[in-house]
Amino acid sequence: MKEELFNVQREIEKIQNEFDFDYVGVAFVQSADRRFELRWKYVTGNQSDRHQRLALQSGKGIAGLVFKTGKPMFISNADEELGGEDLYNYPIVVAEGLKSFGAIPLYKYNRVRGVLLAGYRTDGRLKAEVFREFQEWMGPQFGPFYSKEMVCE
C-alpha cells in the first residue's frame, strides 16, 4: 500500500473513536534536505495549533525519543513521570495537556519513519493493560508501516 493511498487522517480518527482518546497524532520524519526533522503531520482532537510550529530533532520531545530509540513509550502520569520542571521538553504534551498517553514507532524498511501518539487529558486514564490492548488492536501493520522492529526485509 502506498503512503499517499493510505489515509492517515481517517485512520487516526478511527483510532480515536475506538478508544475514546482525547488526542491522536502522527509525526513523520522529513527528508534529508529538511534535515530529518520530525513534524506532526496528522492530528485529531487537538486543542492548540502549536504542533504546526514543531519540527523536532531526533532525540527531542516525545516523537524524537521514540524515533531515536525505536521503542514504544508509555506514560500514565505525565507530571510525575516526566517531572513538572522538565515537562517543557515535551512540547506536544504541554500544548495538548496530555496526562496519560502512549507512543509507538512506525517502521518502514527497518527504519523508524514516524511516531504515533495517543492519549488522554486525565491522569492514569491510559493504563498499561489498555496500552497493550491498543497495540494489539493496531496490529503489526499501520498502512505501509509496521509497529515492531523486524529483522527481515
Next chain:
Amino acid sequence: MNGISGMQLSELLMKLYGNSAEAIFFFDRDGNVLGMNDAAADILEEDVYRQLMAGQSGAICQTCKGYMSADELQTCASCYMSKPDEDISSFQVYFDTKGKGIIPYSASIQTIDQENGIRAFLLRDMTHQFQTQEELNQKRMMKRVIKAQENERKRLSRELHDSVAQEMLSSLVDLRVLKYMNISEEALKKLQQTEGSLMRLLDDIRHLSVELRPATLDDLGLKAAFRTHFKWIEKNYGLAIHFDTDLESERYGGEVETVFYRVCQEAVFNALKYADVEEITVELHEQDDTLQLFVKDEGKGFDLYEIEPKGTGLGLFGMKERAELVDGDFTVESVVGKGTSIRLRVPVKRRDDA
C-alpha cells in the same frame, strides 16, 4: 584639654560608656572584672554575668569562644587575657552571646591605668560587616564562575565544530564515493541508510555545538544569533517569538554580546517553562549609546518577593550578575496573572572592525 573641659569630658565619657553599642569591660591585673557597661551585660548569659560580677576569674572563658590567629579561626593559644602587660589594639574574637549564638567581634584590649594594672576590653559586633563581605565574595565568585563556564563552553563548542564535525564530514564524503562504484542494488540501499544516519549524527553534533555556544554569535553578531536561536526554540518547543530589532549587523564587545545572548536565552527559557504562553515578544534596540533588551510575555507571572522560587532560583540571580559584568542594569517586572517582562540596559561602544 583639646577644647573640652574636664567636667565636660567626664560627662561625655560617662555617656559613651552608658550608651555605646560597643561592649566595654574593665579588668584588673588578675583578670577579674571591675565593671562593664549595659551593652556588655546584654550579650552575656545571666549565669556568666553573675559569675563575672562575683569576681570569678576565668568566667569570661565560658562566653569567649576563642580569637582568630594566623593558624586557626578560633583559638585559645596565648590568650589575650594571659598577658596583662601586652596591649593588642585590634583582633578578632568570637563570643557566645545571649540569644544570638556565636558571633564575631572586633576586639581591643589595652592598659589604661599602668599603676593599678587596669585594662579596658572593647568589643564591636562584626556580623554586619562579615555579611557584606560574604556577599561581595559570593558575587565575585559567581562572576568568575560565569566567565569560566563561558570559556569552557566556547572551547567545547569549537572542538565539536572544527574537529569532530569535520572528521565526520570527511567520512561522509568517503562513503558517498562508494555510491559511484560498481555495487549491488542491495548494498546501495544499505549505503543510503547509513549515509542518512551519519548525516543525522553530523546534525546532532552541530546542534550540540550551537547549543553550547553559537559560533554565529562570534562570527555574525547578536541579531543573527538571536534569529537562529528563536527559530530553534520555535521548532523544538513550539513557542512563537516575535522579534523586533533595529540592529543590522552592528558588533559590540564580545563580553557584551555574550551577556545579551545569555540573558535573552535565560529569559526566553523562563517564559517557556513557567509562563504557560504560546508567544512572547523580544525587542533589541540601540539608543543613545545604550543597548536595550526587552523580553515580555503575557503569561502567569509570579510574585517577585516569593521566597521559594520555581526551579533553581539561579536564573534571575544569574541574569543580574551577568548584567553587572558589563556595568549593565537589569530589571524584572512581574504581575501574577498578567505576565512578566525583563529589561537589560548596557552602555555600549560599537566595535568598528565589523
